[in-house]
Amino acid sequence: MLPPAKRITHQREIILQKLRSVTSHPTADELYMTVKEHLPRISIATVYRNLEWLVANGLAQKIEVSGRPKRFDGTVQPHYHVRCQMCGKVEDAVLAPLEDINSRAEKYTGYTICGHSIEFYGICPACSHDQKNSAHR
Amino acid sequence: MLPPAKRITHQREIILQKLRSVTSHPTADELYMTVKEHLPRISIATVYRNLEWLVANGLAQKIEVSGRPKRFDGTVQPHYHVRCQMCGKVEDAVLAPLEDINSRAEKYTGYTICGHSIEFYGICPACSHDQKNSAHR
DNA sequence: ATAAGTGCAAACGATTTGCGACCGC
C-alpha cells in the first residue's frame, strides 16, 4: 500500500529529507538541531508531531528501545539494530529478517503477531578500543 | 556466579518477593503500589534504586523497550517478550533462545555482542476480542 | 563509628498538550 500522500508541508518535507540523509538513527532532538539550520523558527513540538506522522504514514520507522530517547530511521524495510552499551550508538545489523519466528510466537502466545524487533547489545569497535587504552586507572 | 549476597535490606527483600510473585512484568510504579501495602512509608525512589540493584546483582531483569515505562521481571533466565500494541501488556514468549544469531550479528557488525532481546508486537487475545465487539462506531 | 541504605522533595530529560495564530486550498 502506497502512503496516503496527504498533506506534505514544508517542515514535514525537510524533516523527512534530513532523516533520509543520515544513517545515524537520530533522536527527535538531534533531528531538530539539523532541521533548525534550514527552518530556524521550527519548534521541537513540530518535529515530534511530524516524526509521529511519518511513522504513522509508513514513511519512517521508530526505534523505541532501551528507555533512552526514541530514535528514528528513514528506512522502512524491516531490519535489526545493534546498540553499543557504552556510547549508546545504534547501528543497523544486517541480518536476514527471521520471518518464521513470528508464526512460532503466534502459536505459543495466542497473540496476533504483527512483527518483532531484535536489538543486539554489546560494545562497538570504537568503545572496545577505548576500553583497552584505559584499562588501568 | 552466585549473587554477591551483600546487604539484603527489608525493603529489598519485599520488593524482590513481590516481583517474583507476579508474572505481569510490573513497572516500578506498579510495584511501588503493591509494596506500599506492606511498607507504607517506602518511597518510590527506594523502589527504583532497589530494582536497579536487583538487576545489577543478577536477581531480576529489566525489560526496557518501546519508550514506555521500564518493566521488571523476577525471572532471570533469558526469554523473549510479546507486547500488546493496544493495552501495553507484556507477556513471556516461550521460544527457545536463538543462540546462533549472536555470532552472526557479531560477524556482520564488528561489535562484541553480549546478547540480544526480541520483542514481538501484536494484539493480545483480549484486545482482539474487544476490537471485534466495537468494530462499528 | 562508619558505610550503606532510606525517605523526601526537588530536579531532570524526553515528550506531549492547549491554544491562539497562520497557511493553503
Next chain:
DNA sequence: GCGGTCGCAAATCGTTTGCACTTAT
C-alpha cells in the same frame, strides 16, 4: 472561511538526585 498545521509555553510522565536521617554491622 475552514481544516490542518504551526510555534510557543506550560504541563506531564517516568526517573534520578541531593541531602539529612536511619540502620545494620
